[in-house]
Amino acid sequence: MGLIAFNCLNLPPTTHNKLSNYCIAGITPGTHEPSVTTINHVLSPIIDQLLTLNTGVNIHTHAYPNGQLVRVKLLGLVGDVVGTHKVAGYALHSATCFCSYCDCTIQQRSKLQIGRRREDKVVRAQAINYQKAKTITQQEALVKKFGVHWSELNHLEYWDTVDHVILGVMHNWLEGVLQHHWRYQWGFKGACHQSLTHVTQGDRIDEEESDYESEEEAEGWDDDYNLQLGTAASLFSEREQKDFNRLLAGVVLPAGINRLPLNLGDTRHGKLKAVQWKSLYIYIIPLIVPELLVLDVEDSKKTSTHAMIIENITRLCRCTQIVLANEHTKADCNEFRSMYNRYNDTSRLLFNDTRILPNHHYALHIPDQLCFWGPLMAISEFAGEWMNGLLQKVKTNHVYYSLKRLALFREGSYSPQYFFLILLYP
Known part of the structure; x- marks a missing residue:
């Protein structure tokens, strides 16, 4: 319907x-x-x-x-x-x-x-x-x-x-670009997928660093990955997904922010709602990813794969902040364009055979949409989807009067005066 x-x-x-x-x-x-x-x-x-x-x-x-x-x-x-x-x-x-x-x-x-x-x-x-x-x-x-x-x-x-x-940001950005990155680039899609294989220790470290690197390996994280893999590979293994969920359990969000299930990557929690994708990329990921990937702040390398992964997701999170903001300037539109292009460039370097979907192309037009319409959340699909959900839950048993009374009056779509007119002129 x-x-x-x-x-x-x-x-x-x-x-x-x-x-x-x-x-x-x-x-x-x-x-x-x-x-x-x-x-x-x-x-x-x-x-x-x-x-x-x-x-x-x-x-x-x-x-x-x-x-x-x-x-x-x-x-x-x-x-x-x-x-x-x-x-x-x-x-x-x-x-x-x-x-x-x-x-x-x-x-x-x-x-x-x-x-x-x-x-x-x-x-x-x-x-x-x-x-x-x-x-x-x-x-x-x-x-x-x-x-x-x-x-x-x-x-x-x-x-x-x-x-x-209008380009609907709920379907295009939240449930399109963000969901694709989470499920297919990072591998949180409800099944165990092959993780990106680690480069051998002997290929990249010298002897005096071996103790420190062994400690990293024991934690299940490495500073570099062999990224030349097909589309079946994903960034996080099952163990690393559990580490993410473990850290997620410790995140305290203020009242009014939509919570996420603590078993992300498991099919049992079902699909995330659009507002949950917002919470994930605005609040959760910026808190958890540094904990996972920044093993030593003083010794971190700007050219490492970890640094590129952080840059990649940082660009995407910043784009999300701009898209969902309540006000914009022309500088914000230009910043989105720059950030999104850089996100796509780093994605090509990180993920071999990255699949480009229509939503990725449509998102290129978001800066023009922001300049023309202003904040896109004010004209998004949320209200329409909410009304769709209300109407689909109405049990009318094919009784037309019940549909009008339940869906329009009880849910507040029309005033009591309008309901009185329905009674007079059914």
């Missing part, structure tokens, strides 16, 4: 994401997610209403007995990438032209570079050509070439097909 909902950006960021300030405009039919064709049929009546609201409606109130002209415009489209691409008229991230912001192709994705920026008028022309195509074969050829299909949103002349598609 998918939810189509609106909120008012004229309200302060602290209040416009409250459930009571959302308008539920529609629910996509189940049991499978809608196709491109189906989603346009679902959107059609909503777009008709938006066209009317764009010209304005006269609303009579006590303060304005003669009426006040009110106009409504659709701005940002928020959701996961699959949803926003379908609604906005872009191909999915498995397509050749997968990005809605630039013309990067799937073959160029591994370079982690932004392509030529898409332009609204060009995308609209490509969408119209798709709509005018007479056969499915012609439409498929156009999608393969340009990565664009028709969307009902193109009826809104003020709608910008590029800038008004």
Whole structure:
């Protein structure tokens, strides 16, 4: 089940994401997610209403007995990438032209570079050509070439097909980039994976250091790794994951910060929530990683693999702080760009055959998103996902009235006055 909902950006960021300030405009039919064709049929009546609201409606109130002209415009489209691409008229991230912001192709994705920026008028022309195509074969050829299909949103002349598609940081950054690093680069994915093999002691130390190095080895940590391994290798072995969890048990977080399970890397704790990924990279990792990897502060080598691992994760944690911050400057946007590029560079050096996913490319556009929209957490998917969860828990037994009463009134989406209107006009 998918939810189509609106909120008012004229309200302060602290209040416009409250459930009571959302308008539920529609629910996509189940049991499978809608196709491109189906989603346009679902959107059609909503777009008709938006066209009317764009010209304005006269609303009579006590303060304005003669009426006040009110106009409504659709701005940002928020959701996961699959949803926003379908609604906005872009191909999915498995397509050749997968990005809605630039013309990067799937073959160029591994370079982690932004392509030529898409332009609204060009995308609209490509969408119209798709709509005018007479056969499915012609439409498929156009999608393969340009990565664009028709969307009902193109009826809104003020709608910008590029800038008004918001990159959802919950799915892209928290559950995308951060989760991939944790599970596949570091190996915390619920199973024992091959750890990066240690370089032999005789290859890198002299005799007077042998006692100290043997003590390091007894602790299960080494100063360098043989990193030339395939994608099946991961940074932390099972023993090292246990060391991480042992240190995690000693971390005391203030009230209000989401706790993490103490058996990270074990399938029994299930999936981490987005807010838990935030806690992990903002609070936990910066505390624990130095304890694990900095064996001797005075004797630590800047060129060692440990130092590179610390630099790599430090860049990622700093990027996370910028993405989740409540305010930004242009300097922050530039810092994110620099930090993220350096994170990718060190990842290539540390992890052989690093797999570059669409989320890694989309994250390159975060600085532009920050400059255009401001703090992305204020327009993130959290509220929509919360409403999805509420609606999915409602047991209606196919009784429509129960759905309205339970999901809308009891959960606080509408006022008691609205509930009274439902009673009068069911």
